[in-house]
Amino acid sequence: MPAKQISTADIIFPELSGNSLSSTLSSLKRSTLSTTNRLRSIASDAEFVCAVADAYQRPLVANERCGSWYIPLTRKTASAYFKSTDGHMGEWSFSLRRLNVQVLEVAGKHDGCVIVDSTRRGKRMPDALSKTIPTWCAVWNRLLFPDDPKAHQLYTPRQSVSESEHSQIAARLDSFVHLAQELGLDLASLRAHLTKPLRPIWVTQESALPPSPPDFSDFDPIILCTSSRRVLGGEVSEGGYVQGAGDDAESWSHGLTPQLFWENKHQLLETAESELSELISSLLEQESRNVSGAGTAAVVLKPATWLSVIPHASLQNATDFDAVIACTETPDDALQKQKKSKYCHLKCTTGKLGSRDLRTVIPAIEAFMRDLPVTDSLVISCATGKDISVGVALAVLCLYTDDKGTRTRSPNPTINKTFIKQRLSWIMTSFPDAKPSRATLQSVNAFLFSPREEPEPTEG
Incomplete structure (x- = not known):
């Protein structure tokens, strides 16, 4: 007769004093995912992001809403809005609502740029970086460089996108281009921003950064930087590090915004978790008073x-x-x-x-x-x-x-x-x-x- 497999329910932990194992593990997880640990993880990952920008000598663009957490205010050049859902399996799309033409201008002016995003535990990179933006690059290349067939190719990271999925996305590119053409965009003025086609390049914390800024003579590189380190196990085993700490900020930030974080970084990181919510409330009140007296241009x-x-x-x-x-x-x-x-x-x-x-x-x-x-x-x-x-x-x-x-x-x-x-x-x-x-x-x-x-x- 085979031995019965032992489950956690069969194990008695006298030191838990009546608490169940599941509640104890949940408590450990909540402690690991605390606001303090998230902010410290963001600050650590931001150092890597800045190192990428320095290595490639390209400006930083935040893929909102998550990307801005990882870019110091003085280093941020622009924002982009690429949705991971436009890169989900079977849902691949080129957003007609989010054309992100501002990225064309930044890339053309600086011979490329670094777009920053993050993803939660377990994934190597977010779908926005592995599929949504590569699709965007291929569509814009076809729109702006119609006579350059070499520029029309779709590039995706093989470690994250299978050959089958790559082929299925590529098969949809012509339909995406047709939909974009129906918008009647002023392609001539947009083309004036770029002298070279776009091409995505992927960088993670596992990547080796170039010792000197590389020269890209045939294309403007769109360097897709996954800011956070990949964590394969549970958060508890990472010593307080949280992968994708900036994701889903509404659930943990107490209203804190990336701008407020970077303006008050040292004070926030030095404040105890028990006092953090009160500090954030105070910062938000102060910001509200400042904003009420400031004007935003139409x-x-x-x-x-x-x-x-x-x-x-x-x-x-x-x-x-x-x-x-x-x-x-x-x-x-x-x-x-x-x-x-x-x-x-x-x-x-x-x-x-x-x-x-x-x-x-x-x-x-x-x-x-x-x-x-x-x-x-x-x-x-x-x-x-x-x-x-x-x-x-x-x-x-x-x-x-x-x-x-x-x-x-x-x-x-x-x-x-x-x-x-x-x-x-x-x-x-x-x-x-x-x-x-x-x-x-x-x-x-x-x-x-x-x-x-x-x-x-x-x-x-």
Whole structure:
């Protein structure tokens, strides 16, 4: 008769004083994944990131939201927005919402760049670096260098992407290019940023860094840096090191942001875990006071040079606009008094609830735009200047601009999904940091596809 296999349930640990083994292990894991250990791990991994930038002599670009944790403020050149989900098995995609044209500009200016991201325990690199960005490089090469077939090849890291998966992604590239072409992008102006095609290169903490900056004569390198060290076992065995410590910050950061971390790094790392939450709250309060007194410039949504978006807190500094659409919970009495009929308030709370509010209040822009002189400039605000205001701007661009961005009085008669994507590409090209949520875009789409008000006939 074979011996019975022993499980943890069969083992008695008298020193646990009644606590189960699972609860003890859970406690150890929570201790290992503490905010202190995460911040120390981030600081350690950031040293590697800076070493990569120094070795290749290329600027650092953070793949948000995680990448900014690993880049000191003085070393960060730009942000990018590549989603790992666009690289998931069977879900490979080229995002028409996140064109990341700012990376083209950085790469062209500096002969390449280093894009920084991280991934959690067990993986060698995130899908954003192994598949999403390589796909992005191949698509842009085909768009901007159509007569250079050598530039059209897809490159993926063999240690992370199988030949089968590589082939399946490559087979989709032509369809991605076709979808991008439908946006009607100004490829000539984008091509002006680059003299050479893009090519991804992968760097992890297992990589040997070059002793001197290499010369890449045939392409601009997009160096994809996985900031954190790969951990194969459990976190408890790593002496407090947390792989991908910057991931899912909402669950551990107590509201701390990468900027606040780097501005207060030494104080945060020297503070005991029991006092860390209180310190972070204090830093957030101080930041809130500083932000309330600072102004953020409005972003013009080219080619519609008459239309801009701005955070609502900065709207008081935006005195150069003829008209305002404010997507806020309460109207601004002073602005309303100043602008009179050229002030439109769309009652929206913040976050997802505000995006849902938008669905019911956005029809008010039709009467407002119909009465607004076509020569007037317009600014649209929301809490962040990146979400709900961007959605309203998208609706305005779809309804009241021609293909050159010139304001029209009557709504465009024909609007379809491709048309909306084209107008959204204007926004994302002009304002790469825009972050319209899915809920916001769904509200805008529902409005755009609803029956339009019939304009009143003009006399004479």
